[in-house]
Amino acid sequence: MVPIATPLAVMNSAYTMKKFSNNLECSIINFFGEFNIYKEDLFEKKIDLINHYSFPVLKLLPKFGKIRSRISFVVIFLLSFFPLKKILNKENPDYLVIHLITSLPLFLLLFFNFKTKFILRISGLPKIGFFRKLLWRLALKKIYIITCPTKNTLEYIKNFNFIDSNNVKLLYDPIIEVNKISKKKRITDKKISFNNKEYYFSAGRLTKQKNFLFLCKCFKLIVDKDPTQILVIAGEGENKSQIMQYIRKNNLKKNIVLTGHLDNIYYHMCRSKAFILSSLWEDPGFVIIEAAFCRVPIFSSDCDNGPKELIKDNINGILFKSNNIENFLVKFDEITKLRKNSNKLLLNNLKMCKKFTLFNHYLNFKKILNDVQFNSKSRL
Numbered sequence: 099m100v101p102i103a104t105p106l107a108v109m110n111s112a113y114t115m116k117k118f119s120n121n122l123e124c125s126i127i128n129f130f131g132e133f134n135i136y137k138e139d140l141f142e143k144k145i146d147l148i149n150h151y152s153f154p155v156l157k158l159l160p161k162f163g164k165i166r167s168r169i170s171f172v173v174i175f176l177l178s179f180f181p182l183k184k185i186l187n188k189e190n191p192d193y194l195v196i197h198l199i200t201s202l203p204l205f206l207l208l209f210f211n212f213k214t215k216f217i218l219r220i221s222g223l224p225k226i227g228f229f230r231k232l233l234w235r236l237a238l239k240k241i242y243i244i245t246c247p248t249k250n251t252l253e254y255i256k257n258f259n260f261i262d263s264n265n266v267k268l269l270y271d272p273i274i275e276v277n278k279i280s281k282k283k284r285i286t287d288k289k290i291s292f293n294n295k296e297y298y299f300s301a302g303r304l305t306k307q308k309n310f311l312f313l314c315k316c317f318k319l320i321v322d323k324d325p326t327q328i329l330v331i332a333g334e335g336e337n338k339s340q341i342m343q344y345i346r347k348n349n350l351k352k353n354i355v356l357t358g359h360l361d362n363i364y365y366h367m368c369r370s371k372a373f374i375l376s377s378l379w380e381d382p383g384f385v386i387i388e389a390a391f392c393r394v395p396i397f398s399s400d401c402d403n404g405p406k407e408l409i410k411d412n413i414n415g416i417l418f419k420s421n422n423i424e425n426f427l428v429k430f431d432e433i434t435k436l437r438k439n440s441n442k443l444l445l446n447n448l449k450m451c452k453k454f455t456l457f458n459h460y461l462n463f464k465k466i467l468n469d470v471q472f473n474s475k476s477r478l
Contacts, residue, residue, distance in 0.1 A: 104221070106384070107247075108197050109136050110272035113143045114460040127185060129178050148189070150181050179205065186212055193217055193467065204237035215242045215470050219269070221381040222403060223254050235260045242470045245269035248382045250403045267466050272459035273387045274451050282364040283392060290357055290366070297328040297355075299370035299394075301363050301385055304335030306378070309399070309421065311337065313376040314344050314354055316426045321353045328353055330370070332360045368392040372433050378420060380404035387454050390414065390447035395436050397429070412436065414446035 112124035125146040126133060133140065133147060140147060183206055186194065195217045196203045203216060218241050224230070238244075244266045246252040256263040298317075302308040310331060317329045331341075331354065338356070345354050360366065363385075367373060373389035375398040380386075382404035386396050390408075396415035398405040409415040416432050419425040436443055452458060 104197055105133055105136060107271040107273070108195075109133065109140060109143070109145065110275065110456060111195070111459060111463065112145050114272050114456045114463065116143070116145060118457060118460040119464070125189070125191075127182070129181070130174060148185060150178075150185070175205075182206060183210060186214055190214065193470065195219060204233055204241075207237045207240045208233075216240060217242060217466070217470065218244045219247070220244055220255055221247050221251060222379065223251065226258065231260070234258075241265070243267055243466055245466065247271045248403050248407055250407055251381060267469070269462055269466060270453045270459060271382065271384070272456045273384050273454040274391050275456055276391075279364055279388065279391055282362050283368045285362060285365060287360070287362055287365045290360070292328065292330070292355075295328055296371050297330050298372055298374055298397075299330050299332070299367050300374045300376065301332040301360070301367070302375075302377070304331075304333050304337040304341060306337065308333070308335075309376040309378050310341055311344060312421055312423070313374060314341060314350070316376075316423050316430075317354060318348050318350060319423070319427060320430065321350065325353070328355065329374070330355045330357060330366065332357045332363050332366070334359050364388070364392055368394060370394055371437070372397050375399060375405060377401050377405070382408060386415075387451060391451045393444045393447065395433055395440075395443060396447070397433055408450055410446070414443060414450060 108126060112126055115122045115124045123146075125148050126140070127150070128134070128147045129150045137147075182203065186206075191214050193216075194203065194212075194214050197219050204218075206212075207216065218238075226234070238261060242265070244255060244261070246255055246266065246268055247270060249268060252266060252268050255261060256266050300310070300313060302310075304310055310333075313329070313331070317327070320327050342356065345351060345356070357366075367389055372395040373386065373392075375383060375386050375389075375396070377383065377399055379401050380403055383398075386398055386405060386408065389396050396409060398409050398415060398417055399420040400406045400409075400417040401420045405417065409417055411417045412432065412435075416429055416436055418429040
């Protein structure tokens with residue numbers, strides 16, 4: 099299974115409640131094995147998993163393609179509807195934070211009443227078609243608070259006239275686990291070595307969203323001018339074969355290295371010349387926040403919902419126009435100038451990272467829970 103950001107955010111959020119609160123117990127519902135990849139971390143952090151299926155159903159579902167994803171959604175919905183109702187009736191939690199397949203709990207709210215207070219996390223800029231608009235209009239009446247991980251998403255959601263803007267709150271994801279990242283940065287990765295050569299680094303799922311083929315096309319033009327340049331891309335995904343084919347076709351094996359999944363990206367990240375993010379969209383973009391904490395220059399597309407909000411051009415990174423090769427090449431030359439002013443760059447990035455620490459997430463989440471309590475009293 100390819101790691102994705104949302105389950106990691108869920109795990110870290112539960113961990114902050116457990117670590118910093120004296121009166122909150124958190125469990126994670128693991129319906130189809132989506133959290134199995136984090137079992138060691140969950141065990142270490144002593145976070146309880148409520149497992150429904152004894153085998154990882156996700157492995158049996160189609161992973162890639164729009165039609166296949168729709169099939170997966172229908173299967174997951176049908177297999178989860180009544181089990182989730184059973185769990186809520188049995189456990190009777192004070193709160194249920196909805197992170198992943200949001201339609202399922204919303205459907206439950208249409209047909210059943212629960213003492214549990216529902217909190218909905220919305221990321222990205224979801225398209226509101228007729229079906230989703232109808233569902234949200236009905237179900238959101240029973241949602242106490244909606245949280246968004248970026249200001250851009252926050253404003254987008256507030257603009258819908260059927261949503262009470264007073265109940266939409268900004269809640270930054272808990273991304274920076276200071277001790278863990280600081281420790282991993284020092285652990286040498288003996289499996290992969292670049293023979294002390296300088297390199298640019300990028301990481302993420304090899305999907306359309308991350309736009310790595312675009313990055314490879316840009317880097318080919320850079321290599322044409324300077325054959326010593328090296329780009330390292332860490333990750334797995336459905337576009338891997340397409341990217342590998344492009345690398346082979348253009349004789350870039352020595353210049354563009356696909357490492358596959360890395361258990362410890364921080365070691366390679368903090369030793370790179372710069373971190374490059376080529377995504378078409380993010381929310382907020384965990385990896386650039388981790389790169390900022392690793393004290394490396396960030397060269398990022400100006401896509402919405404994260405990079406444009408977090409990176410201030412030539413202050414704590416460099417932004418290029420999303421999916422624009424010409425602008426990428428023009429702005430790429432500015433990385434060297436930014437690296438020369440490294441002290442100011444690092445200071446600005448560390449300031450940005452503070453918003454995404456576990457403790458800051460806890461403080462803001464605790465405040466939101468207090469708002470939920472206030473809202474619940476006002477509804478009585």
